[in-house]
Amino acid sequence: MQFEMSDDRQMLQDMLRRYLSENYDILHRNAVAYAAPFHDPDRWRALAELGVLQALAPEAAGGFGGEGFDIAAVFEALGGALCPEPVLPVAMAAPLLMAAGSDLETLLDGTRRYGVAIGEAEAPYSLSGRRASHEKGRLTGRKSVVYGGGIAESLLVAARHEGGGIGLYEVDAADAQILPYGMIDGGGAAEVVLEQTPATCLIEDAEAALQEALDFGALALCAEAVGAMDAVQAMLLEYLKTRRQFGVPIGKFQVLQHRAVDLAVEIEQARSITILAASRMKEPDRSRHVAMAKALIGQVAVLVAEEAIQMHGGIAMTWEAPVSHYAKRLVMLDAQLGDRDHHLRRLAAGYANQG
Amino acid sequence: MDLSCSPAEQAFQGQVRAFLRDNLPEDLAGKVRGNRPLSREDMDRWHRILSRQGWLGVTWPKAFGGPGWGAVERHIFEEECALACAPRIVPFGPNMLGPVLIKFGSPAQQEAYLPRILSCEDWWCQGYSEPGAGSDLASLKTKAVREGDHYVINGQKTWTTLGQYANRIFCLVRTSWEGKPQQGISFILVDLDTPGIEMRPIRLIEGGHEVNEVFFTDVRVPAENLVGEENMGWTIAKYLLLHERTNIAGIGFSMQAFEALKKLAQEVTRDGKPLSEAEWFATRLAQIETDLAALRITNLRMLSKADKTGAPGPESSMLKIKGTLIRQALTDLSRRALGPGAAALPGTLPDNLGLVPPEHEHDAAVYFNMRKISVYGGSNEIQRNILAKTLLEL
Ligand SMILES: Cc1cc2nc3c(=O)[nH]c(=O)nc-3n(C[C@H](O)[C@H](O)[C@H](O)COP(=O)(O)OP(=O)(O)OC[C@H]3O[C@@H](n4cnc5c(N)ncnc54)[C@H](O)[C@@H]3O)c2cc1C
Numbered sequence: 001m002q003f004e005m006s007d008d009r010q011m012l013q014d015m016l017r018r019y020l021s022e023n024y025d026i027l028h029r030n031a032v033a034y035a036a037p038f039h040d041p042d043r044w045r046a047l048a049e050l051g052v053l054q055a056l057a058p059e060a061a062g063g064f065g066g067e068g069f070d071i072a073a074v075f076e077a078l079g080g081a082l083c084p085e086p087v088l089p090v091a092m093a094a095p096l097l098m099a100a101g102s103d104l105e106t107l108l109d110g111t112r113r114y115g116v117a118i119g120e121a122e123a124p125y126s127l128s129g130r131r132a133s134h135e136k137g138r139l140t141g142r143k144s145v146v147y148g149g150g151i152a153e154s155l156l157v158a159a160r161h162e163g164g165g166i167g168l169y170e171v172d173a174a175d176a177q178i179l180p181y182g183m184i185d186g187g188g189a190a191e192v193v194l195e196q197t198p199a200t201c202l203i204e205d206a207e208a209a210l211q212e213a214l215d216f217g218a219l220a221l222c223a224e225a226v227g228a229m230d231a232v233q234a235m236l237l238e239y240l241k242t243r244r245q246f247g248v249p250i251g252k253f254q255v256l257q258h259r260a261v262d263l264a265v266e267i268e269q270a271r272s273i274t275i276l277a278a279s280r281m282k283e284p285d286r287s288r289h290v291a292m293a294k295a296l297i298g299q300v301a302v303l304v305a306e307e308a309i310q311m312h313g314g315i316a317m318t319w320e321a322p323v324s325h326y327a328k329r330l331v332m333l334d335a336q337l338g339d340r341d342h343h344l345r346r347l348a349a350g351y352a353n354q355g
Numbered sequence: 356m357d358l359s360c361s362p363a364e365q366a367f368q369g370q371v372r373a374f375l376r377d378n379l380p381e382d383l384a385g386k387v388r389g390n391r392p393l394s395r396e397d398m399d400r401w402h403r404i405l406s407r408q409g410w411l412g413v414t415w416p417k418a419f420g421g422p423g424w425g426a427v428e429r430h431i432f433e434e435e436c437a438l439a440c441a442p443r444i445v446p447f448g449p450n451m452l453g454p455v456l457i458k459f460g461s462p463a464q465q466e467a468y469l470p471r472i473l474s475c476e477d478w479w480c481q482g483y484s485e486p487g488a489g490s491d492l493a494s495l496k497t498k499a500v501r502e503g504d505h506y507v508i509n510g511q512k513t514w515t516t517l518g519q520y521a522n523r524i525f526c527l528v529r530t531s532w533e534g535k536p537q538q539g540i541s542f543i544l545v546d547l548d549t550p551g552i553e554m555r556p557i558r559l560i561e562g563g564h565e566v567n568e569v570f571f572t573d574v575r576v577p578a579e580n581l582v583g584e585e586n587m588g589w590t591i592a593k594y595l596l597l598h599e600r601t602n603i604a605g606i607g608f609s610m611q612a613f614e615a616l617k618k619l620a621q622e623v624t625r626d627g628k629p630l631s632e633a634e635w636f637a638t639r640l641a642q643i644e645t646d647l648a649a650l651r652i653t654n655l656r657m658l659s660k661a662d663k664t665g666a667p668g669p670e671s672s673m674l675k676i677k678g679t680l681i682r683q684a685l686t687d688l689s690r691r692a693l694g695p696g697a698a699a700l701p702g703t704l705p706d707n708l709g710l711v712p713p714e715h716e717h718d719a720a721v722y723f724n725m726r727k728i729s730v731y732g733g734s735n736e737i738q739r740n741i742l743a744k745t746l747l748e749l
Contacts, residue, residue: 119695122627129626144695180705181699181703181704184698184720189699245491245494246494247491309726313730314484314489318558319560320558324723328723331690332719335690335694335695335697339694341691
């Protein structure tokens with residue numbers, strides 16, 4: 001067994017980290033993350049030029065990665081810098097376009113931005129229960145909280161077709177009604193309203209491809225969380241060592257020591273489950289492992305956010321303290337692509353059918 | 356043992372309900388229900404309505420213009436107000452300084468300031484914490500040096516809640532460096548218009564402006580503004596904190612939030628049925644209801660004890676710990692009930708987006724803002740230290 005990252009991936013991750021620390025510091029990040037269009041087109045192009053998007057797809061599709069560990073390496077670095085750029089939709093669109101046999105060139109060079117529109121208000125997480133529907137080349141329905149939807153040129157939409165199954169359709173964003181807004185944890189999303197909107201069918205029965213995209217997206221979020229949690233832990237430890245009350249650094253109080261240790265243990269657990277899930281992305285039990293990872297990440301990320309705030313005291317309640325922005329991302333990330341309850345229930349539902 | 360309200364208490368409850376029904380403006384209640392920020396005018400309006408009724412200084416005896424309520428009546432009043440979504444009383448004047456002046460103030464101070472609190476002419480804020488003195492409040496450094504009939508104040512306070520609306524601040528200042536740090540602290544009243552004071556906003560995690568930094572440079576304050584004796588500020592501060600702590604438990608707010616959450620669970624459809632019918636979610640609701648029902652009785656038990664002994668004991672720390680955890684659990688569950696839509700940033704949403712029920716657009720912001728309640732008023736860690744020492748004698 002071998003848990004080191006391959007040299008290529010390590011190089012990519014180091015390069016991305018360096019780029020972000022030099023070009024996407026927290027002040028720039030906050031300026032971008034909470035005001036329309038909630039992304040920075042120049043930095044987006046730069047990320048594409050660095051090859052960050054190509055790392056999310058295999059060579060056969062014009063990329064140079066696309067494996068679980070490639071996704072993890074990229075998103076861990078993005079999470080560490082709290083980068084609000086819409087890279088997640090690329091990680092999800094890549095497997096979808098590949099399954100459809102479409103060309104990925106403009107996706108991977110960053111010139112065409114995609115929004116992946118699967119969730120709906122009344123069925124935010126599960127694939128069943130889609131209401132949006134397809135009839136004779138047109139889509140009707142509403143897709144909810146589409147990340148990066150406000151700036152997308154193309155939308156990949158899941159909708160029920162005439163036969164009752166769920167298909168994958170491509171919609172030109174200019175043909176749909178897009179209602180963009182910001183997110184409390186930074187970045188932008190949109191409601192996508194479709195009313196007899198012209199659409200191209202990419203895959204007729206797309207359940208399997210959609211599940212794969214959801215799994216890749218969830219894995220990306222897990223890795224993002226690990227990167228963000230490492231950053232928070234570093235901030236917390238630094239603060240525990242330097243903030244003094246009652247004549248000593250607060251890190252000398254045993255109750256805080258124990259809680260910081262508990263966080264360290266949980267973060268290692270979170271890292272492990274993410275590594276495990278990344279290693280299963282080509283296996284038949286991929287979804288189960290992703291469910292475990294996202295469920296555990298959901299628990300741990302919220303715990304890390306809440307405890308980091310509490311142990312910092314008032315200072316972490318301020319906009320000026322970077323830890324507050326990390327905490328917001330770590331908490332809200334749970335609500336993206338299935339929260340811990342959703343994924344635990346997915347896992348639990350499988351037990352009755354297992355031998 | 357009899358947990359039912361006495362006929363007198365029931366009558367009182369009816370009186371409070373009738374008052375709220377007839378006097379609480381619906382637009383204010385709507386803002387509170389929807390967790391939307393209240394303006395200074397909103398808060399002031401409600402204070403004035405209460406003041407007209409004689410119900411603003413809820414802890415004050417009749418002789419000073421208060422209603423003369425006991426702890427149980429106060430509890431009923433606070434619970435009914437919270438359930439009706441009345442704005443909370445901004446506590447610094449009526450609930451903090453008022454009781455302090457009544458207990459420690461000179462007759463001249465009582466005469467000068469108490470009526471102005473009740474008439475809403477004065478808006479007070481609390482100048483305790485400093486950048487270097489949070490949990491370790493006694494290490495505060497802002498100093499007041501006696502020069503003739505004035506004190507000259509230099510230093511910095513921080514976290515001053517709603518200071519941007521205030522015209523006066525009560526401060527803990529250092530008047531002596533001898534002995535234990537607690538022994539050199541004084542309690543002083545400062546007019547914020549005095550030259551040398553600068554207030555700067557602090558933006559909170561969810562973006563709101565509710566706290567401030569206050570800088571003092573050679574601020575000359577008349578010596579008669581000292582409350583109690585020089586260097587007895589710590590005694591006053593402890594007295595005041597005890598009052599602050601019970602309010603922080605916020606049981607009424609939690610009861611209101613629980614009702615709102617139950618309703619939300621019925622409104623939100625998840626995978627074809629209301630969330631309230633999803634066992635995994637309903638179980639979480641049941642857990643919170645149970646914790647809250649127990650805390651309500653714990654609170655009442657402590658209140659009736661305090662009514663007999665005259666003062667809340669260290670048990671109030673228990674109420675603070677459990678009360679804040681329950682309030683936070685409620686905001687956590689509301690945010691989760693909303694799913695991904697909870698993250699939509701208020702202020703950037705197109706009109707009539709319909710992503711989440713309008714009353715819940717601020718739920719995630721409130722979740723983050725409510726992290727403060729386990730930090731301020733003595734953090735929950737400090738409360739546990741107090742309980743370990745005083746109650747458990749460890
Ligand atoms: C929104 C908000 C509003 C506020 N409003 C006011 C106001 O109006 N007026 C005012 O004066 N102050 C106000 N405060 C300040 C508040 O009282 C302080 O934040 C609080 O006392 C904690 O101090 P601190 O933030 O400096 O944290 P610190 O004291 O630095 O604590 C950091 C961490 O160390 C822990 N810790 C500290 N000492 C110990 C110990 N001995 N054992 C174990 N753990 C310990 C704390 O629990 C915390 O987890 C406000 C704070 C906030 C966040």
